[in-house]
Amino acid sequence: MTDQSESTPPTWDGDVNEAATEEWVEETTPFERVRDVLDVTTEPQYAKEIADRARVSEPTARKHLSTFVEVGRAEEISTGRGTRYKRSAQSVAMSRIAAIHRECSKRELTDSIERLREEIASLREEYGANDPDDLAFELESGDEGWQAVARWRSLEENLDIAKAALSLYDFDPDEGGTAAAEADESRAKDASRGAFGNDSQAYV
Structure with missing residues (x-):
């Protein structure tokens, strides 16, 4: 035993x-x-x-x-x-852009960009405003339109992210040199605004 x-x-x-x-x-x-x-x-x-x-x-x-x-x-x-x-907000933006680029195909990103643009156009038509800041300027405290402002800003932020991720498919470090790098950095800085000032999650 x-x-x-x-x-x-x-x-x-x-x-x-x-x-x-x-x-x-x-x-x-x-x-x-x-x-x-x-x-x-x-x-x-x-x-x-x-x-x-x-x-x-x-x-x-x-x-x-x-x-x-x-x-x-x-x-x-x-x-x-x-x-x-x-x-930094920029490092968060770059990390999320790179993650989306890895996870989504070029076709998926293109479809997402088209959908995001359609939703933004729909909000623009519904509220008669050019952007969420214009809409916010017209609202009073407690108006239901504040939800649309938040939604609109989120859509624009995600559109920037999707466009930056899509641009990586066409980026060749051996072509374009400084011009390509500057364009990529500019997209990253644009995407680092808004939601990237905090820890809100981006989606495509």
Whole structure:
């Protein structure tokens, strides 16, 4: 007869989250950890707070955060107590545009753009306004039209995203050089407005 105490593995009493963190620290560089933490930082934090989360020293975190600010991946906010950092709206936009480009075919994006334009045209005709700001200007507090304003703005933001994602299908880094890169950056900045100022989800 087999002794049950020998066949049953001992229960692990450790902290799963701490074990996962330790593995993350072992498998990544300080630069990668600061980047990973920054990419999920939606509210401004001081370098020390980000350093603690990334398991690096504050000077190391500050050095890498400065680099991310320079390349547009991070945004810095000056306060009376120092500088705080968060992921930039542009980096969020680029990440979502790239994700949609990976997930949707060229035909799917083209169809989505057509549908979004039709919905925007329908709102324009229904309310007799050129854009959501024009409509908002005419509304009083409590009017039902505010839902249409929100919907209209969402449609325009998603149209920008879909157009930017579609443009990646025609982008060739070996052709067009600087002009193509500037056009791509311009589309990304356009898409980073509006919904990308916060964490609202875009859709196509």
